[in-house]
Amino acid sequence: MKRNKDIKVLLVDDEAAFVDTLAQRLKMRELNVKTVYDGEQALARLKSEEPDVMVLDLKMPGLQGMDVLREVRKTYPKMQVIILTGHGTEKDEEEARRLGGFDFLRKPADIETLVGKISEAYAEKLERMMTAIAFAEEGEFDTAKKIIKEEE
Numbered sequence: 004m005k006r007n008k009d010i011k012v013l014l015v016d017d018e019a020a021f022v023d024t025l026a027q028r029l030k031m032r033e034l035n036v037k038t039v040y041d042g043e044q045a046l047a048r049l050k051s052e053e054p055d056v057m058v059l060d061l062k063m064p065g066l067q068g069m070d071v072l073r074e075v076r077k078t079y080p081k082m083q084v085i086i087l088t089g090h091g092t093e094k095d096e097e098e099a100r101r102l103g104g105f106d107f108l109r110k111p112a113d114i115e116t117l118v119g120k121i122s123e124a125y126a127e128k129l130e131r132m133m134t135a136i137a138f139a140e141e142g143e144f145d146t147a148k149k150i151i152k153e154e155e
Contacts, residue, residue, distance in 0.1 A: 007033040007118075010125045013054040014038045015045040015071065016087070017063040021110075025058075028114050034121065042066025046074055053079055056105075056124045058117070061088040061095060069098060076103045080152045081132065083124035087112055 012034050016022040019040055026036045037054070039045050041063050057075065061068035072084055086099045089110035096107040105124040108117065131150055139147040 007122070008035055010034055010056065010121060011052075011054040012036045012121060013045065013048060013057045015040075015042065015057060015063075015068070016060040017041055018060070025114075029118065029121075032114075032118050034118070042068065042071040045071050049075070049079060049082075053082060055128055056083045056085060056121050058085050058087050058121070061086060061099075062090045069095070069102070072099060072102050072104055081128060083128050085117075085120055085124060087117070 012029060014022050014026055014029075014036060016025075016038075017040055022038050022040065026038045029036045037048070037052070039048050043066050045057070045059070046066070059068045059071055068086065068088065072086070075082055075084055083105040084099075084103070085105050086096075086107045087110060088095070088108075091099075091107065091109060099107050105127070106120050108120065135147040135150040138144075138150065
């Protein structure tokens with residue numbers, strides 16, 4: 004199992020003071036954390052650096068979190084996305100899960116709960132990748148691709 008510092012996390016939230024403080028708290032727990040402040044910045048960052056886990060706010064100016072989640076699922080199917088929002092409804096949670104979000108947390112989330120969810124998301128990603136590799140090694144390339152794309 005990898006150590007926390009090996010888990011690459013991208014925090015996406017328009018509340019700069021909140022996200023910067025959260026980043027520092029996660030870095031204290033040895034997570035490898037980067038921050039951006041809106042949906043457009045998030046998608047631009049993904050073109051140069053793909054995190055293992057994205058922690059994503061829903062309500063932001065410009066590109067909303069749900070739109071970012073839709074794009075991530077299409078373009079970066081291996082990435083795990085945890086929604087962390089202060090404005091989410093049950094309908095939002097249902098939609099995020101339908102779109103393939105790993106989890107849905109409401110602000111203020113307990114830091115240890117968030118770290119646990121990040122670790123769980125990373126472990127699930129690793130397990131899925133190992134399963135896909137096993138199928139690929141057996142020549143089952145279509146099955147491996149479906150596992151990676153999470154059986155759309």
